[in-house]
Each structure stands twice: as structure tokens, then as C-alpha cells.
Amino acid sequence: MSGKVKMVTMRDVAQASGFSPATVSIVLNNAPLARYIAPATKKRIEDAAKKLGYRPNAMARFLRSRRSQTVGVMIFDITDPFCTPVLRGIENALYQSSYVPIFADAHNQRTRFERYLEMLLEHHVEALIVVANWLFVDIQLLADLSKRNITAATIGWEVPGDSVSSVMVDNEAGGRLALEHLHHLGHRKIAVIRGPKMLIDSGPRWKGIQKFANSVGLEMDPSLVVQLPDELEANSGFDGGYRFTEELLERKKKFTAVLAFDDLTAFGAIRALTKAGIKVPEQCSVVGFDDVPLSALSAPSLTTVRQPLEAMGNLAVNLVVEGIKAGLEKRDWSISRHKMTPELVIRDSTKAVEGGKDLTK
Amino acid sequence: MSGKVKMVTMRDVAQASGFSPATVSIVLNNAPLARYIAPATKKRIEDAAKKLGYRPNAMARFLRSRRSQTVGVMIFDITDPFCTPVLRGIENALYQSSYVPIFADAHNQRTRFERYLEMLLEHHVEALIVVANWLFVDIQLLADLSKRNITAATIGWEVPGDSVSSVMVDNEAGGRLALEHLHHLGHRKIAVIRGPKMLIDSGPRWKGIQKFANSVGLEMDPSLVVQLPDELEANSGFDGGYRFTEELLERKKKFTAVLAFDDLTAFGAIRALTKAGIKVPEQCSVVGFDDVPLSALSAPSLTTVRQPLEAMGNLAVNLVVEGIKAGLEKRDWSISRHKMTPELVIRDSTKAVEGGKDLTK
DNA sequence: TTGTATGCGTTATCAA
């Protein structure tokens, strides 16, 4: 029942199998030289390893091979529902490649980001994936990574220069999708809650909205357009959506739909509308952006523009894994920037405008 | 702009400062012997280290000191909203102690759990924290950990024996809290959606419900009590809540409140009620359990029994950190089991029964 | 008060 388990080293396996540590290493790692090892030898070594319960020591291995089998995953705020599916995608892809993720959560704080970066470097992660949406990170910080031969990729964010790959949604297409949907439903008086200036997503989404509006001759009433302030607190989207919707209602300007910057903002808007006695979607439609997990569960379920979050996590991993391989083989390798296609998910928070007709039918 | 950065080792610092690697090690780690080092020496060494950008190599350090500064965090399913706040709590506490979390997500799969356990052992995590709610894990697996001098703690789950600490809510108290609330609001016909048998939480919560019912002479109509099946898929709680509520409605038995096993189940119930044209909370109250992050954002916001999830994550870390320390100092140390106090959070999904009076006022 | 020497477990190079 008790009794400590002593660590089983390669030497132990060598001894037990009657071969040298070198041979054991070659066999167990299936190294190139393994081609020349007699099958019988391989078998004896493998049997001995299994019998002893041998487990390679990742640290010792690193010291020789410079491979930690570790990837840093830096998340700006795990509390943001946006992050969970992305993390799942990252974790899953890393698992397939037998990498282990070292998890770092910046809590939206620059100092914390920097401290974690330091720790990740001490642990010699072979690559870094940054899930972020804000701009506070010193560009130089990430650029330095490439000097250390650490490939990096960002999700939901881009850094200038040619040292970091990135994966994002096509925000402009997404903005367009959202407005197009409302327009098809017959909405013409549409309130828009734009994202904070600080976020890289805000601009393109708004641009997509404007472009579509122009293309169909829809006039966006400036007094129905508001913009979220630059805030980093969790749920600030929800609060902002709530507050600005209240404000819009107070202006007594009529609108039949709200196009919210993201899902949380949309939830805030719905809360404000409901509180004011306005039914969603009967009296007012609401569209979000992201398709965060709770969007399917909320009442009413949220119509939104879906980001393929899990796939984005996957892709980022594939990018850095390619980068690692290239580095190992001393191949040339260049970063890439990806824009994923968003998708409209129609649920219960939008409806054809009253008195109008649903043009989608 | 370009040019690879060569790794700076302790030897480099030694050379630059004019002292030996040993002295450098002592100073930089602030080891016991540092007491005897001249302040001037310390300063010169520290300056040199900073100037060169010296960063200790965690792997090499492990090989000597057996300390990886790493803790394994095994989560049964990051997709479950229950996990996010717990993870936040764990991460935060580890950060305070300068440990780095290695993240593993079992996806509710036994084989994946085992594979990850293997990987964590290869990386020589100093401790393991398991966030789980199911029983499929081989007890032996975790018991073996203590033989390897790896302290472990579970959250939301307990393993028999005396080798693993645990942190849970007091489920019985929580069940009581939920029913008590509904009872105070005047509800007497209360439907209960019990948790799956497989989950360790289900029994105690139901027990707490029964005990309170007995204590106030409330009769729980058996035909209003249903039990979720043993399923592990994500959102199975939501689906179950939806389906069983529909089923209850079909039975035409009257009830004025639903006491759901957890928040997701509650959301499912709300969806079903809403779909049937029954307004929450006006015509039917709904209580959840957990206080998952979305509970505050949903419409209506959910009245629920709060688990202090973040604090639970924190506590688990403190337990294993203590275990690590004890191991280092060869002190005796024994595991502990903790039951955290749940808290009722009253939001908008519950209301005094129609025609009755709110006894809380 | 500081320096020298050794070994942690592994892999890569060379030799046999």
C-alpha cells in the first residue's frame, strides 16, 4: 500500500535489458538510428521499459535536445466567454501534437502579461499562442520572441511586422452579415452599439455595417449610433450594452432593432429593453457578435454572427507547430495572417419588423 | 532588428561579474549561504545578471533541485461553465506562489485523463489539481500519486482513502437553501429536477431538500420529482432540464416552482416553460445551483445557490502548496477535506407565489 | 566569504 516509488531512469532500463543507455535511447525514441537495431534488441528494451514503468524525464531530455514539448498559452482574460472555446481548440490541437500547454492568464493586465512571459521563457516553451483583443502589449515584447526562435501566433488580434502569425475573423464581413440580416427582416431604424476604439475589431465591423448600408441605400441615423468606452473590466460589454440601450431609449428616438458589438453587449441591451417593457424580439430585434457559448442558452436565444472560435484555436496551433518544425529542420518559414469567415446564426432574438414582411422568406 | 539571441547561462553571469558560478547561484537564488556573501559581491552579480538579461533555466534547475515549479491542472471539461471560475481561482493562486500551471482537459474521457496524467508525470509537476465531478477515474491512479510524492487535491469531488485532499461545497446545505427560499416565497407545489446518480453532488443536494421539507412539514410530491440521466456530454444539463420540464408540463400536474439540479438545468427549464407560454417568474419560479457566470446575465437573471468557485480553486492550490512545502521540509503532513458554505443569490427568476405572500418581506 | 568539482537523466558524437 505504501512505499515510495523510485524514479525509473534510462539507465535502469539499460541495466534490466542488458544494453547500453545509448541503445535504449535510440530505441525508445525511435530515432533514425533505430533502423539499424536488431528487432530482438528492440523488443527486449521495450519490454524492460514497460515492466519497470519507465517514463522519460522531460526536463533532462530538454537539456540535451532543447525540446520542452511545451507551448505557452497566454489568454487575456479567461473570464471572458470568448476565450473558452478558443482555449478548447488550442488545447485539443496541442494534445494531438503531444505538446503540453502552459496556461497563463493576463487578467487584462500588462504587468501580469510581462511576468508570465518571463515565466514562459524560463520554462522554455517552444512556441507561444496569445489570445488577445487589446493593444496594450508592447510590440517589441513579441517581436523579441522570434529572436529567441520561439514562433508565436495571436488569435483575435494582430501585431505589425512580420514576426507573428495571426488568426482573426473577417470582422468586416461579419458586420455586413449582421446588418444584412436585420435589413432583410425589414428593419430600417437600427441602433448600433459600436465597439470600443481600443479593440481592433471595432473599426472593421463598423466599416462592414456602413458599406452594406451604402450598398442598399440605407441611412444609418447618427443619433442611433453609440460607441462603447475603452474599458477592460470583465462584463464591461454587458454593462455598456445595458447603459447605452437605456440611453437610446431615453432619447425617445424610435428604433426596431439593435446591432450590438458583441454578444455580451447584446445581452446587456436585451436586459435594458426587457426592463423597459419592450419585448425581444416582438418589439425589438437584437443581434450579437461572436456566438459565445451562452448565446444558445439564453432566453431568448441570441441571433448572432458566429466566429469559429474553436477552429481558430486549432489553426493557431497548427501554425506554430509548423513554425517549430521549420525551426528544427532549419527550413525557411514565414508567418501568415488568417481571416476566418464568420457565419450568421439565426436564433430567437430577431424577427421581421412589425407591419413589415420577412424578406428572407 | 534581427540576430538570434544566445542563451545567457549562469556561467556567463559568473564571467561577467568576475565570480564563480557557485557564488552566482547562491546569490541569485538567495540561498541560505547568501547570508555570508558580501553585499558588494551580491550587487555586482545582480547587476551583471540584469545587464546580460539572465534568465534561469527551469529545466536545468529541476535536474538538480527536483523542483519543476509546475503544477498540473486537470479539468474534466473546460466547456462546462462551472470550470471557468474554478480555473481562474487556481491560476491566480498558483501565480501568487510562482508556480506555472500545466493545463489538461480530459474532455470527460477516461483515456484522455490517463494520457494527460502520463504527460504531467513526464513533466514532473510538483502537484496535481483535479477539477472533476464524475466517478470514472480509477482511484488507484490518484493514489499512486502520493507514492511519487506528488500532492493532489480534487475540486468538486472526493476520492476515498487518505491520499488526496478535496474541496467541495456543502451540497446538503445548498439543497436546503434552495428549497427554503422557495418555501419562504410561498411555493408549495415544487417540481424538483434531481442530478444524475453518477454525480457525487446529486445525493446530498436531494438530502438537504428532503430534510428541509420534513422540518417544515412540506410534502414533496413524488410525481413532481424527476432525475437527470447519467450523461457526460456538454450541455446535457440544459437539454435535460428542457426535456424533463416539458415532461412535467405534459403530466398536467400543477407546480409553481422548479428546483433545478444546477444552473444549466435551470436554463433548460426556463426555456421549456417560456416555450409553453409560462412566464418566469410570474407564473413559475426557477432556482438553479452553482451560480455559473452566465446566471447573472441571462434574462431573467437566475436565482441560484452560489458555490464560491474561485475561492475553491484558491483553496485547492493552498492545500497542495502546503503539501509541497511539507514534502520539501520532510515534515509530516496530512490531507484535508473541505466543505465550503454555499450562499443563496436572489435574482429575477423567483418570485412570491401568485396569491400567496412573500414571507421574506 | 568564495571557488572547485560533481552529478541530475538524457541525447549526440564518435568509436568499436
Next chain:
DNA sequence: TTGATAACGCATACAA
């Protein structure tokens, strides 16, 4: 086809 040996970067026992 396999074995001996060195080295990765660090921390410690011991020497000075």
C-alpha cells in the same frame, strides 16, 4: 549493430 563518453545548465557538498 551497439557501446563509451561528453555535454546540456544548475545547485550543492566540500575545500580553500
